[in-house]
Amino acid sequence: MLLEIDDVSLLYGRIQALHGISLTVDEGEIVALIGANGAGKSTTMRAISGIRPVASGRIRFNGEDVTKLRADLRVRRGLCQAPEGRGIFPGMTVLENLDMGAYTRRDRAGVAQDLNRVMELFPRLAERRKQAGGTLSGGEQQMLAVGRALMSRPKLLLLDEPSMGLAPMLIQQIFNIITEINEQGTTILLVEQNAQQALARAHRAYVLETGRIVKSGTGAELLHDPSVKEAYLGVA
Amino acid sequence: MTTTVNPPNPEQREAAMDRLRHGREAIAERWRNAPRWVRWVLLAAVIVFFYALPNKEFYQYLGPIPTPGANFTQVMFTVSIYVLMAVGLNIVVGFAGLLDLGYFGFFAVGAYTVAVLTSPSSDIKTLWPWLLVVPVAIALTMVSGVMLGTPTLRLRGDYLALVTLGFAEMIRISAVSLPFLKGQRGFNQIPHPPGKYADGKPIFGILDARPYYWLVLTLIILVVIGVRNLTHSRVGRAWISIREDEDAAQLMGVPTFKFKLWAFASGAAIAGLAGALFAGKQNFVNSQNFELLNSIIILAAVIFGGSGNIVGAIVGGGLVAYMIERFRGIELFGLELYEYRFLFFGLVLVVMMIFRPQGLIPNRRRAAEFKDRRKEVIVGE
C-alpha cells in the first residue's frame, strides 16, 4: 500500500473539517475523491501533503509514518501536490515554474528528461516557456500546475481539481493526460468536481460528505450507484 | 473665453502610461541586449563616478548636486549607509517578501555592540579595537535576528510586521533608559577603523569623511556581489517562490521556514554591519540616533526604488537619503524647507504608490506579481 490514511481528523481553528477519515491508495492506481463543495476534499489533500497539521489519526506513506513530517520533507519522499486554484508562481516564467517543481532533485539528466516529457504532454506550455506564469490563461495555468508537480517525479501525485475552469475540450484532454501519466507509472489521487469523468477514469473512488467518507468502491461501481448518480452525476 | 481643456479620457491616459512604460522598457531592453563589454564599461564608469564624488575638486562642477546646507562629503557618508541598509532590507522585504518594520533595530544592535565593547564610557571597559568588534557586532545582530525570527516566521505576514516594530521600539527604549546603555549621554571616544597613511597620519579621522564613505562604498559593492550570487542560486529561487506563494513553495519541497529565517538573519547582519560602521565613524553613539522613523524611511526607500531589485534598492536608498539632506538650508517664502522634509517625502510616496506601486526600477517578476494581484482584486470585486 502506497498511502494509508487512518482515522484522520483536522481542525481549522475550532471548525472541524475532517471527522476521522480513512482511505488507501495502492501503487499504480488512480483513486478519485469526490464530494460536494466544502465536503473537505481539498482539506484531505492538505493533510496528506502536510501543509495543514492533522488533529488526530495517522498517515503512512510508502511504509513510513509521515503524520508529523514537514511538508517539504514529504515532497522529498515522493509525495507531490498540484494545489487547488492553480497555485503557480505568477512572476516566474513557465520554465522557471517547472524548474521549481524539480527543486528537490539533483539529477540533472533526469530533470531534463522529465522536462521533455512535460513539454510533450503539454505542447501549449512548450510554446509559452518564456511567458510569466501569471499571464497564462486559466487553463494553461492548470496545465502548468500539473506539469510542475510532475517535475518532482513523484511516487504519488495529488491532483486537486485539475479540470477546474477548463473548456470541455480541454477537460477531455487533461483527463487523457492523467490516464497517460498513470500508465507511465505514477500513482494518482484525484479530487474532482467532475465526478462523471473522474469515476470513469479511476480504479477506485471515495465519496466525501461533510468531512466523512460515506461510500467507496471501484469507479464503475460508484458510477452506477443510485445515490451517487443522484447527488453527483446530475441524473435522477 | 471658453477654453475646452478636455480631461484626458482613460484610454488616452492608458496610452500615455503605456508609452512611458515602453520608454523605460526600451532602456532596460537596450541594457540587456548591449554587448557585455559595453555593460562593463558603463558599470565601471558609474563606480568610478561614485568613488570620485566626495572630492571637492570633482563635485564642485556638478551644479545643483552638492548639498548647500550641509557638508557634502558627510551627506554622502549618510547616503552610503542608507544604501547599504536598503540593500540588506531588500533581501528581507524584496526577495523573501517579509515585512520588517523594525529594521533599524538591528542597526542599533550593531552600533551599540561596538559602543559597549570599545568605548571608555562603557561600564565593562573592554576597550577592544574597532576592527575586532565588527565581526562580533555582525554575529550578535544575526543572533538577534534568529531569536526574533524563530517564533514569528512560522506565523504569517502581519505578525512579523508587529513583532519587528515592537523589537525596534524595545531597542530604542532600552537605549534611552537602561543605565548600561547610557541614554542621552551615550558612549564617546569610540575608536575609528585602523589604518595609517605613509606619513603616519591615520586614514580614518574625525574631519575627513571621505575614507569612511569609500569604505562603505567598497562594502556595498562586496555585499551586492554576494547578494547577486545568492539570488541566482537555489537560495534565491527559494526566496522568490516563498514570496510569490508560500504554500506552493512548500509543496515544491522548499523548507520555507528555514529560508525565511536565513533571509531575515542575513538582512539583520547587514544592518549590524552598517551600525558598526556608523559607530566607528561617528565616534559617539547615544539614544537619539535610533528613532522609529528611520526604520520607516528605509522601508519606504526600498519600496520606492522597487523592492526585489538590487539596483532599485540602491537607487531608492540613495535617493531618499540624499533628498532628505538636500532640503537642508533651502528657504522658500521664508520657510525652512528642511523642516518640512517628511511632508514632501510622504507626498512623493503617496503619488508614487498611486502611479507606480512596483517602484522606480521594479524587477520583472515583481511587475508580473503585481499584475497577478490586480487581477485577483478585480475577480474579487
Ligand SMILES: Nc1ncnc2c1ncn2[C@@H]1O[C@H](COP(=O)(O)OP(=O)(O)OP(=O)(O)O)[C@@H](O)[C@H]1O
Ligand atoms: N483555512 C480555512 N479556515 C477555516 N475553514 C476552512 C479553511 N479552509 C477550508 N475551510 C472549511 O473547511 C471545509 C472544507 O473545505 P475544503 O476546501 O476542504 O472543501 P472542498 O471539498 O475542497 O470544496 P470545493 O469543492 O469547493 O473545493 C469547508 O467548510 C471550508 O469552509
Ligand SMILES: [Mg+2]
Ligand atoms: Mg477544494
